[in-house]
Amino acid sequence: MLAELRVNNFAIIDRIDLQFKSGFNILSGETGAGKSVLLKSLSLLMGAKASSDLVRFDAEFASIEGFFDVTDRPDIKKQLLEMGIACDDNELVVRRIIGKNGKSKVYLNSSLSTVHGLNRVVHPMIQLTGSSAPLIEITGQHDSKNLLDRSYHLDILDLYAGLFPKRETYLERYEVAKELRMEIEKFQEGQMFNEQKLDFLSFQIREIESMNLVAGEEEDLEADYKKMKNSQKLQEFLHLQQRLLEDSEGSALTRLQKAEQSLNQSIKLDPALEKLQDNLEKAKDFLSEYLYDLQSYSNKMENSELDVFDVEERLSRFRKLQKKYGQTSEEILKALDDFKEEQSKIENFDSCLEEKQKKLKNLELELKSIATDLHKKRKKAALAFTKKVNQELKDLNMNGFEFSIEIDSAKDFDRRGNTELSFVCKTASAEKARPLHKTASGGELSRILLSLKKVIGNEELPRTYLFDEVDTGVSGETAEKVGKKLREIAENQQLICVTHLPQVAAQGTHHFKITKKVIKGKAHMQVESLNKKDRIDEIARLISGEKRSRTSLTHAKDLLGY
Numbered sequence: 341m342l343a344e345l346r347v348n349n350f351a352i353i354d355r356i357d358l359q360f361k362s363g364f365n366i367l368s369g370e371t372g373a374g375k376s377v378l379l380k381s382l383s384l385l386m387g388a389k390a391s392s393d394l395v396r397f398d399a400e401f402a403s404i405e406g407f408f409d410v411t412d413r414p415d416i417k418k419q420l421l422e423m424g425i426a427c428d429d430n431e432l433v434v435r436r437i438i439g440k441n442g443k444s445k446v447y448l449n450s451s452l453s454t455v456h457g458l459n460r461v462v463h464p465m466i467q468l469t470g471s472s473a474p475l476i477e478i479t480g481q482h483d484s485k486n487l488l489d490r491s492y493h494l495d496i497l498d499l500y501a502g503l504f505p506k507r508e509t510y511l512e513r514y515e516v517a518k519e520l521r522m523e524i525e526k527f528q529e530g531q532m533f534n535e536q537k538l539d540f541l542s543f544q545i546r547e548i549e550s551m552n553l554v555a556g557e558e559e560d561l562e563a564d565y566k567k568m569k570n571s572q573k574l575q576e577f578l579h580l581q582q583r584l585l586e587d588s589e590g591s592a593l594t595r596l597q598k599a600e601q602s603l604n605q606s607i608k609l610d611p612a613l614e615k616l617q618d619n620l621e622k623a624k625d626f627l628s629e630y631l632y633d634l635q636s637y638s639n640k641m642e643n644s645e646l647d648v649f650d651v652e653e654r655l656s657r658f659r660k661l662q663k664k665y666g667q668t669s670e671e672i673l674k675a676l677d678d679f680k681e682e683q684s685k686i687e688n689f690d691s692c693l694e695e696k697q698k699k700l701k702n703l704e705l706e707l708k709s710i711a712t713d714l715h716k717k718r719k720k721a722a723l724a725f726t727k728k729v730n731q732e733l734k735d736l737n738m739n740g741f742e743f744s745i746e747i748d749s750a751k752d753f754d755r756r757g758n759t760e761l762s763f764v765c766k767t768a769s770a771e772k773a774r775p776l777h778k779t780a781s782g783g784e785l786s787r788i789l790l791s792l793k794k795v796i797g798n799e800e801l802p803r804t805y806l807f808d809e810v811d812t813g814v815s816g817e818t819a820e821k822v823g824k825k826l827r828e829i830a831e832n833q834q835l836i837c838v839t840h841l842p843q844v845a846a847q848g849t850h851h852f853k854i855t856k857k858v859i860k861g862k863a864h865m866q867v868e869s870l871n872k873k874d875r876i877d878e879i880a881r882l883i884s885g886e887k888r889s890r891t892s893l894t895h896a897k898d899l900l901g902y
Contacts, residue, residue, distance in 0.1 A: 341834035342382075342804045343431075344407040349399035350438075351377045352856065352863040359869070361850045364830035367838045367867075368845050368878060369854030374865035375838050378854065379808060382406070385434045387459040392442040398862075401439045408432040408462075412802045419461050425451045434462065487785055487792075488777045493763045494718075494756055497745070500796045501721035503714060510710045511755055517703040524696050534686045541683045544665075548676045551657060553669050561655050568648035579638075585631055593631070596624045711757035715749050718759050722747055725795065732791035736825055737818040738784065740768030743791075783813025790825050797832045805829065807837040811844050820899075823847035842882035846899035851875050875900060 345358045352374055369375055384390060385406040395402045410416045411430040420427045425448050435447040436458075446453045448461065487493075498504055530537075585592045600620055607613050658669075665675040685692050722745040729743045743765050750758045764773035765780060765788075773779075780788060789810065811822050823844035829835055830849070839845050851870040856863055870878055879896035880888040 341409050341802065342406060342836070343409050344405075345382070345385075346403075346405040346407075347378075347381045348403045349396040350381055350402040350404060351394055351396065352865045353377060353381070354396065354864050356865070356867045358852065358867055360834070360836065362834050363849040364827050364847060365834070365836045366845045366848030366851040367836060367854060368840070368851070368882060370856075371840075373854045373856045375854050377865060378867070379806070379838065382806060384436050384438075386462055387455055389455075390436065390438045390444040392438065392440055395438055395440045399440070401437055403435065403437050405433065405435045408434065416461060420448065423448075423453075423457060423460070425449050425453070432461070434458065487763065487789060488775075490762050491756075493745075494759065494761045496792055496796060497718055497721060497725060497761065498756075500725050501717055503717055503721075506710065506714060506717075507756065510707065510714065510757060513703060513707055513710065514753070514755055517700060517707060520696065520700050520703065524693070524700065527693060527696065531689060534689065538683065538686050541679050541686070544679050545676065545683065548661060548665065548672060548679075551654075551661065553658075553661075553673055555669050555673060558655075558658055558669050561651060561658065565648075565651050565655055568651060581634060585627060585634075593624070593627055596620070596627065600624065707753055708758075711753055711759075714757045715759045718761065719747055722761075728795045729788075729791050732794050732825065733787065736787045736791065736821050738787060741780075741784070742766045742773070743788065744773050746773070781813065786810045786812065787814070787818075787822065790822065790829070794825060794829050797829055802833060804834045804836060807835065807839075809838055809840065811839055811841050815841070816843075819843035820847075840882065842879045842896065842899055845882055846879055846896070851878065853878050872902070876902065 341362055342360050344360065345356075347353045347356050349355075367375060367378065380388070380394070381404045384404050409430060410427065410432050416432060417427050417430075420432065427449060431449075433447075433449050437445040437447075444455075446455055446458050448457065498507055600617075603613065603617060603620060607617065661672050665672045726744055733741055733743055743763065746760075746762045746764050748760045750760045752758065763776055765776055766773040767779060776785065776788065793805070807826065811819060814822055819841045820843035823841070824847055826835060826837055826844065827847040827849075837844065837848070845851065851874075852867050853870055853874070855866050855868075857866065858864070868874075876893060876896045877888065879899055880892040883895055884892035
């Protein structure tokens with residue numbers, strides 16, 4: 341529910357801070373006092389478009405802040421969590437800043453957001469679903485036009501009957517079937533090109549398979565090619581090492597052998613030198629082993645030198661495949677698998693098509709079963725729903741007005757099943773029921789809307805209803821009954837009602853008066869919460885105008901039950 345509204349520098353509002361309560365909140369005031377401005381501020385909290393001309397003439401920016409208690413709205417808290425916005429203490433604070441330069445900002449619990457983000461959390465449109473609902477549902481005197489939308493009729497009945505979970509299951513399967521139909525259609529359309537495509541796929545498969553690719557082999561090929569490309573220079577370095585270490589007269593091996601001979605002669609003269617003989621022997625063995633490995637590597641290079649052209653050709657073929665099918669051997673092999681799979685589908689077109697059609701048929705049978713069950717439950721619920729709505733209408737002084745639901749099964753299935761449903765009504769003088777817009781007046785449509793909301797009120801998620809003069813077109817006893825009906829609705833939902841009718845205003849549990857004063861040529865709007873004495877005075881004003889009489893004051897007390 342809306343717990344608090346703070347508005348600063350907005351149109352003719354300098355500063356207001358309203359503490360709303362649960363139950364039935366009344367907003368009243370003279371024509372032109374600024375009720376529409378207050379409603380505009382609420383609509384901005386619900387994602388309405390901002391405009392720089394809404395900023396008060398003597399300010400640089402306007403701010404609107406709404407404090408919502410979302411204790412009973414797990415859907416809102418979940419949405420905030422998904423958006424990465426903290427929601428501590430079950431409170432959501434929506435803040436909008438509108439600059440005179442036309443720029444505006446949105447904050448959700450102090451986190452900078454966007455109007456799109458705001459709309460994801462609190463959207464003002466009427467959304468009768470089982471899993472989401474707006475925080476504030478704004479219903480104006482012209483919003484009874486929703487009653488003329490047949491899809492809205494079905495939504496209301498399904499909400500009353502608790503059918504939205506089953507509808508969501510149906511919709512999921514419906515979307516799967518829809519995608520499968522499109523897939524089959526595309527599959528069939530592509531058949532005319534399949535013969536030509538099959539030839540091309542065969543060419544692609546042969547081209548890749550002829551390489552006998554091994555995953556990761558391009559790295560070995562590149563290394564071999566680099567080595568073979570520089571083999572002549574490498575051989576020169578190897579031969580130079582061999583000459584320096586072994587082949588020449590002054591080679592390292594020859595010098596070690598001479599050093600060994602000299603050491604042997606020295607040992608004869610001093611046996612203590614014998615301990616050096618082991619190290620010299622190790623040096624000679626290490627050098628011999630190194631020379632052996634060097635010779636083996638050189639021989640291997642000479643034997644593989646003839647393969648350089650094969651490696652170069654394979655690399656060239658691999659690079660051609662790279663340009664067509666992927667940068668790595670793994671990607672090329674993956675493309676090969678995809679081509680083979682597509683080839684198999686085309687070659688087995690009939691069996692693939694049959695499999696898809698069989699799957700679709702099973703889906704359609706499942707959809708039919710769910711839709712049939714939905715339709716049966718709707719027909720059953722329509723009887724009880726109609727009875728309750730007519731009782732509510734009777735309470736609203738619409739005697740002789742009979743509400744009913746025309747319901748039939750359609751041949752085709754849509755996103756909601758195969759139910760064709762329409763709200764109709766019949767007056768005492770009419771021979772048959774007719775659509776609402778052809779039978780009911782504006783005032784009657786408003787009362788029908790109230791009746792529907794009363795009947796489905798217990799099924800809806802907690803929210804704030806904002807009724808903007810939905811009591812237009814009624815007066816006297818009927819107005820009093822409308823007020824009582826609004827109060828009944830407020831037992832389950834927070835309700836804020838803008839009204840000019842004393843009979844409606846008297847039913848409120850909390851009353852706010854909106855006034856406009858001109859100070860030094862500048863308009864200022866004020867909102868005050870009325871105490872008992874002030875309420876009597878305001879109700880009397882609604883009855884007789886500014887010149888309150890003893891009679892109007894007495895009547896006001898009677899309406900308020902004082």
